[in-house]
Amino acid sequence: MLEFTLRRIVATIPVLLGILIVAFTVLYLIPGDPAQTLAGPRADPETLARIRSEMGLDQPLFTRFASYLRRVAQGDLGDSVVTGRPVLESLAEKLPFTLKLALLAMMFSVVIGVLMGIISAITQGKWLDRLCTVFSVAGISIPVFLSGLVFLYVFAVRLKWFPSSGFLAGNSLLPFVLPAFTLGIRSAAFLARIVRSSMIEVLNHDFIRTARAKGLSRSRILFRHGLVNALVPVITVIGLDLSSYLNGSVIVETIFDLPGIGRFAMDAILQRDYPIIQGVVLLGAFIFIMVNLAIDLFYAWINPKIRDEMMGKSTG
């Protein structure tokens, strides 16, 4: 297990490096000269040259990438072009909001998704299963911005159960409920399908028949044997959802006016504040890699067979 863990961690290094190269390249390719932007349109050539050498823009590309890597490693993601604040500082300030949103969304997703999946699996082919299927297809297909706007209109504007816009000060979870529900039901729809198909697969196995023959109760078989063994694909989906919430938060936080990472990124996009966009993209990729690492390690830990398979793959 230790060897596997180390190997898996080492395997993330080339991916992390590649991500930094892409992030660096995108910033490099962006039209416009950063020195010109900083100096203003009327700067004379000498000033421009001075700023260029101060920013290291006259160095060869490789040297610039090396110094970029060094800065990222020290936690320096650059400063906002608009406000001059360090990007990392702003990200750290906004992250708790998005984290709260993501965790709440995950809760909705797991409760609704797993429940729907189980109901679908045990009523396979009956009308309740069909109904769940329709819900999950709809949940996957309806764009988040549409369901968000509809929930906002129905629950906040008409029924006034939730604040419609404007973020309430304090620690209240209330402003997060609707946006989290919007994100959550979408991933619940995915999850329900996965739970359904893996439950059906597991329930056809021999050990389930043995358990039934032993006279175990239906619910015990379902949860002790069925759900636990169907857990592996379910964990993957939940993990991937967690990192996809950053994408969703761009839309949902814009609609519901929450001051999280997504909204922060959107504002930066509108102001063309490239260092911030780069920071958010890096953060997203980093979260994705870490979540995947955690999922793989979890698999390897619960199932040594998977571990050997992965080892075989990584060496071959």
Added chain:
Amino acid sequence: MKQLAQRMTLAGWFSLAGILLVLGVAIFAPWLVTNDPMETDPLRRLAKLEGFPLGCDQLGQCVYSRLIYGARLSLIIGFASRLTALLIGLAVGLTAGYFGGWLDWLLMRFVDMFLAFPSLLLSIAVSMVLGSGIGTVIFALAVVGWAEMARIIRSAALELRSAEYVIAARTLGASHLRIILTHILPNCLPLITVIFTMGMATAVLSEASLSFLGLGVDPSLPTWGGMVAAAKDYMLRRPYLVVYPGACIAFLVVVFNVFGDELRDILDPSRKGQW
């Protein structure tokens, strides 16, 4: 093909009909509209008038005509971006899966990298670099879409490379390119059809999201996502301005998803009920 038709369920036929319906609307758009979809008129603002079947939007444009032309943009952008993604995915996936070894390792790390980026943010970043335009949106969606396709095609090619007929062809002295094109690729076709159809749903949804955020094609062009974005400030007075284009997006995504599911169940029964 015949086998496909025989095994298709009712849901499959309905979804196929839905796809063809939207395709027909997109092709015959100029004959279906009642007004110029780009013509604004402040006097018609949010009005309901004769000759404007679904009323007018916040700029006095005909909602119905914009919806009709929106089908065009959705399909063109969705199809072109998926095709680009597929071509890159095929090149990378077939090469990695067929040759294996260090090349596979290298290419798959590259794929991992692209899968790691938050897709919406990456396509936003790409479209910012390239400036707005239809070509940009297509490219931005392809950049985030190809990696998943490459991964799936790679694992199919990996299985096929040790098939007996491939080994036989190698023994007979066939070139790698010939084997890939005549043995591996044709056997991947059912899988490609499935991931392409499902990918269309994702592409339509992503395009709508980009347009909704105002980062897709020129906002004056009639896109469904853009229509929702423009109408959201008038949602309290005219909820239908949000609902119509929203429903169009949802409909197109549903039919592609359902049809993709159906194709997968028929062409690749081992994966039935999965993604």
